[in-house]
Amino acid sequence: MKAAIPPELRDLASEPGTSVPKYARLSEAMLAAVASGHWRPGERLPNEAALARLLPFSLGTVQRALRQLAEDGVIVRRQKRGTYVAPLRPAMKEPWHCRFLNEDGSGFLPVFPKVVKRERTLERGPWSRHLGGPPEGAVQIDRLLDIGGEFCVYSRFFLDAARFSSLLKRPLAELDAANFKLVLAREFHLPAVRFAHTLQALTLPRAVNQVLQLPLNTGGTLLEASASSPQGASVYFQQIFIPPNHRKLVVSDVPGTWAPSFSNRKAAR
Secondary structure (H helix, E strand, O other), X not given: OOOOOOHHHHOHHHOOOXXXXXXXXXXXXXXHHHHHOOOOOOOEOXXXXXXXXXXXXXXXXXXXXXXXXXXXXXXXXXXXXXXXXXXXXXXXXXXXXXXXXXXXXXXXXXXXXXXXXXXXXXXXXXXXXXXXXXXXXXXXXEEEEEEOOOEXXXXXXEEEHXXXXXXXXXXHHHHHOOOHHHHHHHHOOOXXXXXXXXXXXXXXXXXXXXXXXXXXXXXXXXXXXXXXXXXXXXXXXXXEEEOOOOOOEEOXXXXXXXOOOHHHHHHHO
8 A cells, every 4th residue: 555645636735726625626636546547456545544634634525535436436445444446447348339439530439337227127118119018028227338438328228028037136247347239149149130220319318417417408319229130039229328529439230330440540550
């Protein structure tokens, strides 16, 4: 454990007056220290009392900042063992519906998912028609998808509950970064090879704005994707709510029909 206070925290006392709450300033500075590599994944942080002694903040402010970082998944707090920087998040392998191009178009931004809700739902929606209105309802898995650390999108994934109820019992940690398309192909022998996409500009739902921490009535884009097997059987239905951002999203109904251009990849080396 490093005893020295990282540079990102040293200047907090001398910063000019700001309307940003003290705990938010502290949590942002600590996040910057993690991003810079001063504190590395798995490393133990100074305890609350030590941070309060070393920093120009009260113990209560330190505790609130740490609580915020824990809620955001930046740190983990282990009872009687201390506070640690969270392990590196695994990126989703071969994402298909969230392929946002990087700056030079030579590849895609990594996708870091986190499950925020999982349930069996009897609610009817646009997924019902594609799934055939299953009488046992649908398995719904909602995930927050961090796109390269730049912004987040909100995904709702729907499956026939009669066939895929085992996913309701699987540990959430196994579903966080899973590529569901690959899971269905490998474990359920149901490959998704036919896709249909629709895009709609809309006001993002209130619940989505709350999770994405956006102002109410923020506009965005809804991407809906329905997937079918080679025989035409329904596999899944997915909704992805995308907030405003400057990235280009690659959307294709046929696997393998688009890839970053060779010239761009060569130039990026």
